[in-house]
Amino acid sequence: MYSGELQNANALFSKFSGFGPWTEQECWLIKSLGVRRRRGEAHQTLVYDNDPAGDIFIIQQGWSCVHKLLPNGSRQIISFPLPGDIVGFSDVMVGRATASLECISELVVASVAAPVIRSIMASNGRVGKAIYWAVEQNNAIVVEHLINAGRRSALARVAHLILEFAVRLRMIGVPTDLSFELPISQVLLADALGLTAIHVNRILRQLREAKLMTFKSGIVEIHDLEGLIKIAEFSEDYLNRQGDDFAPSSVRLRPNAV
Amino acid sequence: MYSGELQNANALFSKFSGFGPWTEQECWLIKSLGVRRRRGEAHQTLVYDNDPAGDIFIIQQGWSCVHKLLPNGSRQIISFPLPGDIVGFSDVMVGRATASLECISELVVASVAAPVIRSIMASNGRVGKAIYWAVEQNNAIVVEHLINAGRRSALARVAHLILEFAVRLRMIGVPTDLSFELPISQVLLADALGLTAIHVNRILRQLREAKLMTFKSGIVEIHDLEGLIKIAEFSEDYLNRQGDDFAPSSVRLRPNAV
DNA sequence: CGCGGTTTTGATGATTGTCAACGCAGGTGG
């Protein structure tokens, strides 16, 4: 059962291993991106919105969120990066953080200095393309969050985000056999979905009473996968984009789909 | 008064001219991206979601929107690209369109084949960085739309989007002296903001009655800029990011701000 | 002139937010 740790010491290498085969040099390069580590404690803000951006971060262990605060005190969570995900890539290319990175649990990240990333991206190698693919996948997730907030009911939103977690966790090798740990408070879900925590709570009750899923003390249990997919209007396509040069092994939510 | 046309024959070159100085070679390269033209008529869909992506498009003239359709028939507009904006950059890097591109008015775009863009990005030149800066700015706009849909009231959303248009139009050289053409229906505004057209209409009435702005027959008139900025919680920072290697001339909404 | 798309308005209802209260668990200090 996953609670923010990964067997593999290098989450990015683990994530990219499906894209292979890699040459020895490429392996070395990818692994080198994971050597400089940094830790964060729960509730600590590692990156502040609008700070000058010197490093990108590759999540290794733990849960975190990227968010922006509004003048009125509310906030919008942009994404929940998982181990292997790259945070602050565009910030580094542009020179300034465009959002904050906050730890939810204890967090381990690898940091990579801006010039290193820039030179990798400029070298036109397959590693750069893989990084680009990973970044684009994160952008696709942001777009899906926009669709969630803009055009789906609260019920669909909650279900959609839960299913997104299920697929993404499976993609990084966490066995999510219709049940997985999700150490995220209802407040965080609300800030990601554009709802109030109270309403998220009610929606979760609805989902429970409809025998679709439960989410209690940080554990998701999906009881009716097809029903959940249906009310969420969930399609995992946006998480399974193929690169132009490599084809990451596709992860499917349904065990034995066509 | 702007209605989708630009004096300059090459919108990208016009946009990038502020980043200069460019060498003669760089000028030639940027201009070369604008030579292959393609037209689209109003309501025509130039790119369909999930199509294989072969070209990127650089908007030259006219209005368009990037959107995604939902199974239930509703849709979410992701962005309204303006002349000089690049559409489908990430699609090309990934091989497949992640959204649709639809013409609102008659549209002129330049198309650039994927290999051309890839080689420019791989060459580590300043042109590639400028393109990257432009793409990142569009991503920042998507994030702001997420914040809009997730955490702002309908009133603030509408005001925010209007102000975004005002700044973006001014950034591409359209004089928006508190009044500008915006040939966009209320239905389109609604699909961008996560509201119904009827509610957008009522919000526009509210804004009119509060003497903040009017939007009638495709023309926006801002009567109380400060008031509008206030209720929108608008900060133009997300549109004025500096590159790490160049500083595009900052465009300010307030004529004589500090 | 009629037609389709858009804007506008009213009446009504559903969804979601706000306010208030309580329980529960974990931590902290007496």
Place this chain on the structure above:
DNA sequence: CCACCTGCGTTGACAATCATCAAAACCGCG
């Protein structure tokens, strides 16, 4: 050990926001 606090989850009552349904006016266009 217990009182106390704080954060989180839960529930109810109520209010505000926003959507839905319906109808009419308007406008450009064939």
